[in-house]
Amino acid sequence: MRRADMMVGRLIMDDLQNKHVTVAGLGHFGGGIAVSRWLAQAGAKVLVTDQAPAEKLADSIRQLHGLPIEFRLGEHRRDDFTQADLVVTSPAIPPTNEFLVAARGAGVPITTEIRLFIERCPAKIIGVTGTKGKSTTTKLLSLMLAGRNKVWTGGNIGGSLLFDLPQIDASDLVVLELSSYMLEHLRSMRWSPHVAVVNMISVDHIEWHGSEAAYIDAKRNIVRFQSADDIAVLSDQNEESADFENYTKARIVKYGIGDRQPFALTIPGRHNQLNAQAAFAAASELGIPWDDAQAAIKDFSGLPHRLQLVHTTADDVRYFNDSIATIPEAAVAALESFPARRVIQIVGGYDKHLDMSALCTALAQRAKAAMTIGALGPALAESIRQSFESSCAIHECGELSNAIAMARKIASPGDIVLLSTGCASYDQFTNFQVRGEQFASLAKGSR
Known part of the structure; x- marks a missing residue:
């Protein structure tokens, strides 16, 4: 095992008090803000670095006002990465980034906000990925499960769950929307969720991954490290999704439209019917009957920017x-x-x-x-x-x-x-x- 991998494991178990942690990528969407706040409140010595200038990040900076956080904005400095105890990177920064490469070369462990959460989460995790439909499926699944379980929803949808860890019980369920960026950064953890739901897979984010093959391979990490006790929910109407069966040891559950009973939805589109079928395929494996699932989603009016x-x-x-x-x-x-x-x-x-x-x-x-x-x-x-x-x-x-x-x-x-x-x-x-x-x-x- 590489020293960096060993260090990640040790830092995760240890108190973060007085650890020098570099957060790479503050951004505008909350992930960098939340993990910076969480690390600072855990006693870490936090340096936030982002290549965007301060004026473009003014709102994000305001949300961290009053916390003992140092900012390095408008640039990245190599020493901030190579001399840290831990680097927490935005998933939007590819692993090939020169500063992350320098950190790895110096033996500095690299993690992400979602990995910090996963490693501490006591509950079973259901992960949802796909090229499109992830957020809607994640929301539909959370609604279906909420009638019988305490459900926490996060990842690429909603806010960080790091602050909710003290309230999450082992009997709860966590539903995470996982992007290709997140899954690529999670590869070194060799982790996949207990239940993996895969929506339609097509081509996207080639500029980040480098090729169509690399993009799809990153998506496969959601099933790649599952065991025979886990479940992979795959589409029978999308060749790329169905092909994930060849990359997992999990039990396969297929979904589609075909002869399956349709859901009454307020949101239009065949693709949303497929999203509902994907959500129900997972929910049914966790004990939710069809009637309860339909009742849970009948008034769902959709998410912003999605039809x-x-x-x-x-x-x-x-x-x-x-x-x-x-x-x-x-x-x-x-x-x-x-x-x-x-x-x-x-x-x-x-x-x-x-x-x-x-x-x-x-x-x-x-x-x-x-x-x-x-x-x-x-x-x-x-x-x-x-x-x-x-x-x-x-x-x-x-x-x-x-x-x-x-x-x-x-x-x-x-x-x-x-x-x-x-x-x-x-x-x-x-x-x-x-x-x-x-x-x-x-x-x-x-x-």
Whole structure:
């Protein structure tokens, strides 16, 4: 065993009092904030470093006001990594990052907020991953389980559970949404959850992982280290998800739509029916009958930015925010959630160099109109035009505000205005949340 791995184990068991801990990546989404606060309250000597300048992190810094934390912002320094007792990295920083490589070379252990939690959690953990559908499935599963168990929900959804550890009992259940980034960083821990739920797997985050194969292999860590006493819940309608069966010792449970009893859902889309079936496949293994599961989720109205109904006009034009759809497969699934020729869909954004042909074909065949925005907008517009027998109107709008203005002009009663771009947001927005919030704000200006 490497010295760094041994050191992680020892530091985890020891008191963190007076340990020099470098937190790499403060960010805006809470993980860096929570773990910094938790470490400081545990008595560690915490240094937070982030390459973003202080003015861009002002809100995050304010949340740590009054704690004995040192900040190194606008840069990383090698010594902060090589001379620490422990480095806690944001999962968004790849293991190949030069500063993490330097820390490993110096024998400094590297961990993450989610690993710190997992190593201390006394309860059984259910993990959920996939390219899309993770958050919705995690929420649906938590609702199904909550009728009979004390359930804690965290990971890539909600806040950190580190502060809840004193209240978590061995008889409770913990449901964690696990991203590919998290799972890659957890690889060295050789850990997989007791129950692993795998949604649809396609291609994403190639710029982080380096290749499609590396991305999918990171996802496999959710089942890779399971034992024969564990459970892997896999889709029978997605080849990549089903293939995880070859990488685990766990008992396999399959889910899909087929001949299974459908759930009555308020959230639209076949993909959400699949999310519910995935959640129930896991819940049923933990003793939840179908009727109880249905009752638990009947009023679930969805999560923000996930086919979220944000506005309905007086003449019944509905605006749906699906800003989370940053890959083409997700945008196609959103389009197919509604009747053909009633959807005015906003597409385009940052170019992640994914194959957009299926989205363009679907728009040509099913959409009333496509509003293109962002860097990839012109190429998408041209591709839709080239689609065979396209009857989809195309409007090159450039900006989201222009797309909403045009949608108002052409929408008829009963139409759907759908933000489901199939692209990342980084060319025009800080993140998909900001894009979705702007869409919702603009939509609410429609009468």
